[in-house]
Amino acid sequence: MTVARDLALEGYAVTVFDADPKAGGFMRTQVPRFRLPESVIDEECGFITALGVEFRGGTRIESLKGLIGQGWDAIFVGSGAPRGRDLDLPGRKEAAANIHLGIDWLASVSFQHIEKIGRRVIVLGGGNTAMDCCRSAKRLGGEDVKVIVRSGYDEMKASPWEKEDAQHEGIPFLNFHVPKTFEHDNGKLVAMTFELVRAEFDAKGRRTLVPTGESDVRVECDDVLIAVGQENSFPWIERDIGLEFDQWGLPVLDKASLQSTIKHVFFGGDAAFGPKNIIWAVAHGHEAAVSIDKFLNGEDVNERPPPMVNLTSQKMGIHEWSYDNEITRDERYVVPWAPKELTLTSIKVEVELGFDEKTACKEAARCLNCDVQTVFIKDACIECDACVDICPMDSISFTFNADEADLRKRLTAPALNLTQDLYVSENVKTGRVMVKDEDVCLHCGLCAERCPTGAWDMQKFLLQTTKAGDGCRSKSKLGAAA
Numbered sequence: 001m002t003v004a005r006d007l008a009l010e011g012y013a014v015t016v017f018d019a020d021p022k023a024g025g026f027m028r029t030q031v032p033r034f035r036l037p038e039s040v041i042d043e044e045c046g047f048i049t050a051l052g053v054e055f056r057g058g059t060r061i062e063s064l065k066g067l068i069g070q071g072w073d074a075i076f077v078g079s080g081a082p083r084g085r086d087l088d089l090p091g092r093k094e095a096a097a098n099i100h101l102g103i104d105w106l107a108s109v110s111f112q113h114i115e116k117i118g119r120r121v122i123v124l125g126g127g128n129t130a131m132d133c134c135r136s137a138k139r140l141g142g143e144d145v146k147v148i149v150r151s152g153y154d155e156m157k158a159s160p161w162e163k164e165d166a167q168h169e170g171i172p173f174l175n176f177h178v179p180k181t182f183e184h185d186n187g188k189l190v191a192m193t194f195e196l197v198r199a200e201f202d203a204k205g206r207r208t209l210v211p212t213g214e215s216d217v218r219v220e221c222d223d224v225l226i227a228v229g230q231e232n233s234f235p236w237i238e239r240d241i242g243l244e245f246d247q248w249g250l251p252v253l254d255k256a257s258l259q260s261t262i263k264h265v266f267f268g269g270d271a272a273f274g275p276k277n278i279i280w281a282v283a284h285g286h287e288a289a290v291s292i293d294k295f296l297n298g299e300d301v302n303e304r305p306p307p308m309v310n311l312t313s314q315k316m317g318i319h320e321w322s323y324d325n326e327i328t329r330d331e332r333y334v335v336p337w338a339p340k341e342l343t344l345t346s347i348k349v350e351v352e353l354g355f356d357e358k359t360a361c362k363e364a365a366r367c368l369n370c371d372v373q374t375v376f377i378k379d380a381c382i383e384c385d386a387c388v389d390i391c392p393m394d395s396i397s398f399t400f401n402a403d404e405a406d407l408r409k410r411l412t413a414p415a416l417n418l419t420q421d422l423y424v425s426e427n428v429k430t431g432r433v434m435v436k437d438e439d440v441c442l443h444c445g446l447c448a449e450r451c452p453t454g455a456w457d458m459q460k461f462l463l464q465t466t467k468a469g470d471g472c473r474s475k476s477k478l479g480a481a482a
């Protein structure tokens with residue numbers, strides 16, 4: 001939909017084929033309604049179709065060869081990573097009726113093909129899909145829903161807030177349980193057994209799960225949801241049409257242009273490099289649209305347009321800035337939830353209520369203005385040390401240059417976070433350098449307020465990626481066209 005949007009705005013005739021009846025992909029079929037109401041997806045996708053994009057829902061493409069044969073000028077493949085990993089354990093086939101692949105089950109819930117689940121539900125897996133599965137099961141009649149996972153709590157792949165949300169809804173996690181068998185009674189699932197393990201780490205920090213030797217654990221259940229991973233799958237792409245795949249079954253692509261080995265076929269989102277997230281897929285969409293626009297204008301898709309970057313001084317007076325530089329030491333505000341008694345009654349009741357206006361303003365006031373940069377103008381500095389004195393974070397030092405390891409120890413406050421770069425200026429007049437530890441800077445602007453010579457300025461940084469259209473085409477071509 002992102003590619004369609006960018007190209008429709010440039011006047012291209014764009015057709016979207018989707019196997020699902022409505023646009024939105026996994027946002028619609030996987031992300032449960034209690035996290036993302038359908039009205040939001042309808043509105044966002046509606047903005048795009050209103051641009052004149054033709055959306056052909058319920059149209060699964062069964063053959064890329066056939067699609068290419070229809071003569072489209074360019075094709076973008078954004079078919080996602082739609083296959084959930086299975087667990088081939090004893091009893092899997094016999095008890096299949098009550099064992100579901102998490103992502104397929106979530107899609108069926110989203111399409112309202114499934115409206116209830118058994119009373120006792122086991123969710124296998126520790127990622128975000130497992131969290132969506134267990135919370136959905138709880139709303140569809142699962143009274144006793146458990147997440148059972150091989151790893152420890154801290155190593156679970158789910159985001160910390162997703163884990164917290166599930167636990168807030170009363171869902172227990174059983175860690176260090178490795179699934180062993182599905183038990184059934186004449187094909188009716190009755191329980192699962194698990195081997196207990198503990199984590200052992202070698203000198204390089206690599207983890208191995210070692211059996212504890214305790215007896216296996218048997219957990220009774222009516223349904224199991226398997227959420228142990230997700231894979232790419234392209235059964236509809238023929239392997240003899242010149243489109244190369246790598247050893248992981250992913251298309252061979254140029255990382256920047258997203259062009260495949262068939263020059264007018266581009267990929268993006270989960271289909272390109274494996275499952276990730278929505279913003280990643282959208283970013284790919286913008287880049288692929290640039291590639292397609294350049295390709296259709298006979299340009300080299302590898303010549304990528306630079307992003308637009310800009311720095312603007314925020315100074316309005318000696319102590320006046322066009323941004324709010326006051327530091328608020330408030331703790332993070334938690335987004336309020338609707339009461340559990342209400343949210344657990346329906347899959348459609350949104351859980352997060354959002355901030356009210358007053359809290360939103362307080363939360364916004366915590367912003368550290370990381371887009372407003374401290375800019376040091378070395379030639380204006382008279383080395384009076386006033387900025388060093390005023391800085392509340394001891395972020396600034398004037399010292400003689402040295403190896404980074406040595407320099408880090410000799411600053412006003414040692415800079416021990418090696419993941420954060422130091423800014424080291426060229427030599428100032430005494431031959432020393434100004435070193436700034438970006439890790440601790442609050443962007444408060446006190447250094448710039450205090451500096452008697454204007455050697456510090458606070459400048460707002462703007463980065464804007466170039467979208468499809470004139471801006472992404474090479475100047476020489478535009479000149480030639482004119």
Ligand SMILES: Cc1cc2nc3c(=O)[nH]c(=O)nc-3n(C[C@H](O)[C@H](O)[C@H](O)COP(=O)(O)OP(=O)(O)OC[C@H]3O[C@@H](n4cnc5c(N)ncnc54)[C@H](O)[C@@H]3O)c2cc1C
Pocket residue numbers: 017018019020024025026027030031059060061062078079080081082103106128129132230236268269270271275276277278279281
């Ligand atoms: C349970 C779950 C929860 C998630 N929650 C989040 C979250 O909270 N935040 C986040 O950022 N990400 C989340 N993700 C990940 C996110 O959904 C994906 O990374 C993102 O949707 C990928 O976008 P995409 O456009 O590449 O593919 P998709 O969203 O998967 O869209 C692919 C589309 O292609 C269509 N399609 C596939 N094959 C064909 C074919 N042959 N012919 C026609 N159409 C076809 C499908 O019908 C679908 O509409 C979640 C994923 C899962 C599984």
Ligand code: SF4
Pocket residue numbers: 374390391392393394395396440441442443444445446447448
């Ligand atoms: S902006 Fe504030 S925290 Fe950052 S260097 Fe200047 S005085 Fe220190």
Ligand code: SF4
Pocket residue numbers: 380381382383384385386387388450451452453454455456
């Ligand atoms: S306050 Fe200004 S002039 Fe003084 S040391 Fe800092 S940057 Fe240099």
